[in-house]
Amino acid sequence: MVYIFPMTSSPLKPRRGRPPKSPRADQDTRAALIRSGTELLTEQGFSASAIDTILKRVGVPKGSFYYYFASKEAFGRAIMEHYGAYFANKLDRHLLNPRLPPLDRLAAFVADAEAGMARHEFRRGCLVGNLGQEVASLPETYRHWLRETLEDWQRRLARCLEEARAGGALAPSADCARLAEAFWIGWEGAVMRARLERSVRPMEVFIRCYLEGLPR
DSSP states (O other), rough: OOOSSSSOOOOOOOOOOOSSSSHHHHHHHHHHHHHHHHHHHHHTTTHHHHHHHHHHHHTOOOOGHHHHHHHHHHHHHHHHHHHHHHHHHHHHHHTTTTTSOOOHHHHHHHHHHHHHHHHTTTTTOOOOHHHHHHGGSSEEEEHHHHHHHHHHHHHHHHHHHOOOOOTSSSSSOHHHHHHHHHHHHHHHHHHHHHHHTTTSSSHHHHHHHHHHOOOO
């Protein structure tokens, strides 16, 4: 099996393969590789994901891979950055929505995630959760990214919970930072269980119990 990521960092390699005909084609192909890699990694994780599969999906010759990425580890970082930006935008779209009360925004985020899981027939999970289960075999830089990403998500949710507290929906003593951390710890387990059962039921159970347990 050809793995995307080695146990240790890959050395930098010079660009190989035929260059694209234009800078635009260069950017489009690189973006397509990142999107394809993101899709496969959210489905299979690192260990089971092969570069050959990604290249075939995009229609890029194997010898051209290093034209677009200096190393396999760099490809992984590009995927993580892409996913991180996508998910941060998704969170902001829900958690900063002024048309809904703060706690309803969180429920809307979960409902959106449930719909996405069902749309992809529960094949895809959370990239952060997938990587977290394989972290012992990944480069150390990936561990740092995972922690920083989770902490960023926690801060975004904490601000939403703070707004709920200021509006009286949460008790004045509510520790919003701790509650945000607890959400993401439970969320990754709910997503994993949903994939296992091929049902949104675990996600529904989680958000209902989480909201009911908030200090009022």
